[in-house]
Amino acid sequence: MSVRVQTEDFDIGVESRALQADSVGGIALFVGTVRGLSSDNGVTAMTLEHYPGMTEGELERIEADAMDRWPLERVTIIHRVGRLLAGEQIVLVATASAHRQAAFDAAQFIMDFLKTDAPFWKAEERDGKTSWVEARDSDTAARDKWHDDSASPSRSGSGD
Amino acid sequence: MSQTSITLRYFAWMREHTGADAETIDLPDGVTSVGDLLPLLRDRSAGHALALSNMRTVRVAVNRAYGDLDTPVSAGDEVAFFPPVTGG
Numbered sequence: 001m002s003v004r005v006q007t008e009d010f011d012i013g014v015e016s017r018a019l020q021a022d023s024v025g026g027i028a029l030f031v032g033t034v035r036g037l038s039s040d041n042g043v044t045a046m047t048l049e050h051y052p053g054m055t056e057g058e059l060e061r062i063e064a065d066a067m068d069r070w071p072l073e074r075v076t077i078i079h080r081v082g083r084l085l086a087g088e089q090i091v092l093v094a095t096a097s098a099h100r101q102a103a104f105d106a107a108q109f110i111m112d113f114l115k116t117d118a119p120f121w122k123a124e125e126r127d128g129k130t131s132w133v134e135a136r137d138s139d140t141a142a143r144d145k146w147h148d149d150s151a152s153p154s155r156s157g158s159g160d
Numbered sequence: 161m162s163q164t165s166i167t168l169r170y171f172a173w174m175r176e177h178t179g180a181d182a183e184t185i186d187l188p189d190g191v192t193s194v195g196d197l198l199p200l201l202r203d204r205s206a207g208h209a210l211a212l213s214n215m216r217t218v219r220v221a222v223n224r225a226y227g228d229l230d231t232p233v234s235a236g237d238e239v240a241f242f243p244p245v246t247g248g
Contacts (some may be wrong), residue, residue, distance in 0.1 A: 032248055048247065051171055051240060054224035079247060091248050111248060119221070120247025121172035132173045135244030 002075065003059040005050060007082040010092055019074045019096040028103035030093045030111055036086030043124045046133075048081045048090070051119035055079075062113040066095070069109065070102040077110065079120065109146055115139040164235050168201070170211065171242035174218070177211035178204075187235050194220050194239060195229035212241065219244060 012029055019027050034046055063075050078092040093110045097103040122133040166187050170178045191197055202209040212218065215229065221240040222231045233239060 049172055050247070051169070051221070051224070051242065054221055054240070057224055115248040116245065117226075118247050119171065119242060119245050121243065122246045123172070132243070133246040135246050 002077070003056055003063060004076075004078045005052075005055050005059075005081060006078065007080060009080070009089055010078045012089075012092060012094075015076055015078070015092060015094055019076060019094055021073055021096070023098055024073050024096040025098045026100040026103045027094060027096045028100070028107040030091075030107050031089055032091040032111075034084050034086050034088050034090060041124070042126050043086060045083055045085045045125045047083045047123045047125075047130075048079075049121045049123070050079075050081050054119050058118045059114065062110055062117065065113070066106045066110050070095075070097065070106045071099075072097050072102060072106055075106070075110070077114070079114070079118070081120070112139075112142045112146060116143045166233060166235065167238045169238060169240035169242075171240065173243060174211040174241050177207040179207055187233070192232060192234075193229065194222065194227060194231050194233055197233060197239065198229075217243060 012031060016027055016029060035041060035043060037044060059077050059079070063077055066072060066075060072095055074096040076092065076094040080088075080090055084090060091111075091114070093107050093114070095103045095106040095110070097106070116135075116139050123130050124133055164186050165184050168183050168185065170181060175181050185200070188200065191200070198212055198215070202212050218241050220227050220229065220231065221242075222233060223238055224240070
């Protein structure tokens, strides 16, 4: 189990290799990045604020929930804070398991809960002005799909 | 911090409205829940009143765990108010 909140960038190659182990058959990595100027929102940078202490606690709780739910060997969650420019990496969720389905599903589960429960806030810079990002109902809906007992939000049943 | 005080924390646009990321207040008699605190906090400044005007857009944590207006509050606690989160 590994949770890190940091200003510095991360190297997905290093993080992926760190999860490798004899029992691991697959590693799923999700990397979130800052959408840039060429996308429809015209953001040049954003600043991420968080609640030190609570952030780490929430991420550890989400990670523990995922490890209870799937047969994961190892998990890494890294979330950056501070000012990030368009194109920079924001978040890494990496899950290692004997089989791919657990790795894929757990990574999605962790991201869905991170988006709604981990106390981070984004302020976007656009045309020289800064504004706070508003939470989206679609993120809450994505999380709430996990509240039934299926292994995946997009699938029924709990098969391998 | 004295034995009878609590720490308040504000984040994101709520911090900008209150003008402080943290403040310590004495816990008045009769305050036993987060909801009991709200009238006192709104009286602190116009910015506080604005930040805490619509609690449907505010999330609450007590001692760094999510709570709500019914969550008990006692001396020594840390009570945080913040907008819905937007990380990831």
